[in-house]
Amino acid sequence: MVLKRIFSKNAVRADASDERPRKRRRGLRLPKRARTDVRAPGRKFTIVTTAALPWMTGTSVNPLLRAIYLAHGDETREVTLLVPWLALHDQAIVFPKRATFATPEAQTKYVMDWARARVGFEPRIKITWYPGRYATDKGSIVPVGDITTRVPKQDRDVAILEEPEHLCWYHPGARWTSRFKHVVGIIHTNYLEYARREEDGERKESILRWINHLTTRCHTHKVIKLSDAVQDFARSITSNVHGVSNGFIDAGKAKSKEIKRSGSGAFTRGAYFIGKCVWAKGYSELMHVVGDFNNQYAKKGERLEMDVYGDGDDFKEVQTEFARKNLPLNLLGRLDHADAKILDYKIFINPSLSDVVATTSAEALAMGKFVVCAEHPSNAFFATFPNCRTYSNMDEFAKVIREVMASVPKPMTEAEIHRLTWEAATERLLDAAAPCDETKHTIQAHFSDWFAARFHNAVTCSEALRCLIGGGAGTLVPPDDLANWSPDSWGGGLMDRKPFAADFGGAAP
Numbered sequence: 015m016v017l018k019r020i021f022s023k024n025a026v027r028a029d030a031s032d033e034r035p036r037k038r039r040r041g042l043r044l045p046k047r048a049r050t051d052v053r054a055p056g057r058k059f060t061i062v063t064t065a066a067l068p069w070m071t072g073t074s075v076n077p078l079l080r081a082i083y084l085a086h087g088d089e090t091r092e093v094t095l096l097v098p099w100l101a102l103h104d105q106a107i108v109f110p111k112r113a114t115f116a117t118p119e120a121q122t123k124y125v126m127d128w129a130r131a132r133v134g135f136e137p138r139i140k141i142t143w144y145p146g147r148y149a150t151d152k153g154s155i156v157p158v159g160d161i162t163t164r165v166p167k168q169d170r171d172v173a174i175l176e177e178p179e180h181l182c183w184y185h186p187g188a189r190w191t192s193r194f195k196h197v198v199g200i201i202h203t204n205y206l207e208y209a210r211r212e213e214d215g216e217r218k219e220s221i222l223r224w225i226n227h228l229t230t231r232c233h234t235h236k237v238i239k240l241s242d243a244v245q246d247f248a249r250s251i252t253s254n255v256h257g258v259s260n261g262f263i264d265a266g267k268a269k270s271k272e273i274k275r276s277g278s279g280a281f282t283r284g285a286y287f288i289g290k291c292v293w294a295k296g297y298s299e300l301m302h303v304v305g306d307f308n309n310q311y312a313k314k315g316e317r318l319e320m321d322v323y324g325d326g327d328d329f330k331e332v333q334t335e336f337a338r339k340n341l342p343l344n345l346l347g348r349l350d351h352a353d354a355k356i357l358d359y360k361i362f363i364n365p366s367l368s369d370v371v372a373t374t375s376a377e378a379l380a381m382g383k384f385v386v387c388a389e390h391p392s393n394a395f396f397a398t399f400p401n402c403r404t405y406s407n408m409d410e411f412a413k414v415i416r417e418v419m420a421s422v423p424k425p426m427t428e429a430e431i432h433r434l435t436w437e438a439a440t441e442r443l444l445d446a447a448a449p450c451d452e453t454k455h456t457i458q459a460h461f462s463d464w465f466a467a468r469f470h471n472a473v474t475c476s477e478a479l480r481c482l483i484g485g486g487a488g489t490l491v492p493p494d495d496l497a498n499w500s501p502d503s504w505g506g507g508l509m510d511r512k513p514f515a516a517d518f519g520g521a522a523p
Contacts, residue, residue: 052196052447055090058171060194064146064155064180066097067125068109070350071290072373073202076256077176080443082129082137083257083436093139096164097125098146098155099496103503108148108155110325110348117497118143132259132352145492149484150504153292153327154180156485159492160187162194173197174447175234179205182229184485186474189467190233198447199234200255201244204392207368208294232467238446240371243392249450254371254395255443257436261352262380269357269382270425278422281360285318285386288351288374289366291326296366299388303365304341306408307415317342318415320363323349351377361386361418371395375402380434382425384418386411400424 061084063077078095085093099121105114115121122141129137142165145158161181165173170193175181178199182190190197205226209218223245230237230247237250272280289295300322307318325348336343349355351374362378362385369392378385379399387393389406396402401423405411432438473479481487486504493499 050449052172053088053444055088056092057090058092058094058169059084059174060094060096060165060169060172061174061176062096062144062161062181063176064098064157066099066121067128068113070110070348073176076202076373077174078125078129079133079257079259079436080174080176080255080440081139082133083440084443085138086135087437087440089138092169094165094169095139095141096144096161097141098157099143099499100146100148100155101499101501103500104146104148107150132261134260143496145496145499147486147489147501147504149486151484156184156489157181158489160185161492162188162190165193170194171196172447175199177202178230178234178237179226182233183225184474184480184483184489185229185233186471186480186490191235196447196449197234197236199230199237199247201237201239201247201250202370204244204368204370206245207243211294211368228466228470232463232470235449236447238443241392241394243370243390251446251450253442253446255439255446256371256373256376257439258373258376258380258434259352259436262377263431263434265352265357266380266382266426266431273382273422273425280422281358283321283359284419285361285363286321286323286356286359287363288323288349288356289364289372291324291329291332291345293328293332294368295324295326296364296368297328297332299365299367300343300363301335301339301341303363303408303411304343305339307412308342310408311412316416320344321346321359323347357381360384360423363387366392376434379426380431382423384423386414386418399426399430401426 059081061077061081063073065071065074067074067078074097077097081093081095085091099118100108102114102116106112115124121143125141126137144161144164146155147158148154149156162170173190173194173196175190175197178190178197179201180203206219206223209215209222212218226245227247231249235249237247238255239247239250239252240254240256242252269280287296287300289297291297300320304318304320307316311317319342321344323346329345329347333345336345360383362375362383364372364375364378364385364387366372367388367390371392372387375385375387375393375396379396379401383401385396385399385402387396387402387404389397389404393402393404397404403414403418405414473483474485475490477487477490479485480490488501493501
């Protein structure tokens with residue numbers, strides 16, 4: 015039935031020009047031809063992401079800073095940040111301390127005030143909003159309707175899709191490549207790792223791998239993987255295009271001077287971890303390495319204690335599991351990594367195996383700390399810095415911990431510091447975003463992409479099928495008025511999240 019619908023006279027066009035379904039036009043419409051020079055003066059960039067402040071997640075902070083520094087690097091560039099607006103009910107679930115905003119304008123002011131304080135200059139960007147729903151079964155935000163229409167036609171030049179697979183899982187309208195001259199996707203999240211940890215994870219992982227490949231191939235000209243921790247994608251390149259705010263770098267320079275003056279006395283605290291408090295963000299691995307270390311070496315008088323900062327959906331379960339296993343992990347709730355309390359810690363331990371690139375690891379390096387992390391593709395960029403230590407097993411972990419406990423981080427060189435900046439990350443982005451030879455693919459490849467897009471569009475343009483596959487009721491047609499939007503409670507589908515193991519032993523949290 016689905017295949018029949020794809021070619022029926024009343025099928026919804028994948029490149030329809032507005033939110034309402036229209037009859038399909040005959041013939042194959044190719045994506046717009048990518049203009050090759052993304053560095054050319056006057057290019058218009060639209061950065062689209064899946065979260066917004068005050069939700070302090072990587073996909074709210076990094077795209078905001080990327081937009082700011084992209085505009086800051088060339089005064090002829092116009093940069094728009096397109097972010098999700100949540101109805102009041104969803105805001106109360108997602109935002110910390112029950113912070114809510116009555117209008118998009120009020121939240122825009124909050125975001126811009128935060129940005130000015132973080133970067134130290136006046137951001138030259140425009141923030142616009144698209145309607146989104148917080149999917150409680152997924153722990154993430156799902157766009158409502160065809161959000162390509164939120165960008166005026168005259169501004170549709172270069173689109174940067176932060177998490178293109180996520181943005182397009184339930185995308186019901188035009189192919190992004192049909193609306194924009196050049197579309198770049200940046201892969202932030204290892205969704206396959208998340209799926210693998212759920213009930214019936216192997217099946218979910220294989221389905222999600224195929225869906226991610228299909229949606230990104232249909233909707234992007236080029237894909238940038240932050241690291242090789244994620245699956246392969248068509249027309250992709252691997253480059254860490256994230257940077258670190260100047261505040262972290264300035265703190266690191268100040269700490270470097272303090273180290274030269276007082277040596278180990280520059281640090282009054284030992285080890286810590288910071289991250290969103292959900293099991294898949296490294297909490298399972300943290301319990302594993304800390305528990306094993308203390309079990310093996312406690313008799314020798316060695317004990318690893320850590321402060322842990324984070325808040326999220328699994329906070330109570332994580333806290334209960336720490337107590338049940340009698341682990342010396344102090345769960346202290348949410349704290350901004352730029353908080354002054356963090357400066358006195360010497361060691362940042364991040365054992366996560368689900369990250370693509372951990373922003374917190376980059377920030378810790380910038381602040382002049384030791385970073386201890388697993389030998390893993392997600393940490394390849396950090397492993398090139400002298401203060402980063404990696405391990406592949408518990409014996410190596412113990413060796414590294416002993417070393418960093420007994421020594422002091424080396425002050426970074428100016429070249430090392432520059433590699434962590436957003437200015438350097440922006441240059442890497444512009445290099446990686448340039449169209450490659452594969453972008454100019456054959457007519458056969460165009461037809462394959464078109465057919466896949468038609469199939470995907472047939473599914474996502476059906477309200478019933480959207481609900482069945484977890485897209486949520488009421489997410490096909492966007493509201494007319496964002497500020498007065500009051501959708502029903504979220505309802506998931508067949509791919510709803512189930513609790514997964516809290517540790518490697520398989521015990522439920």
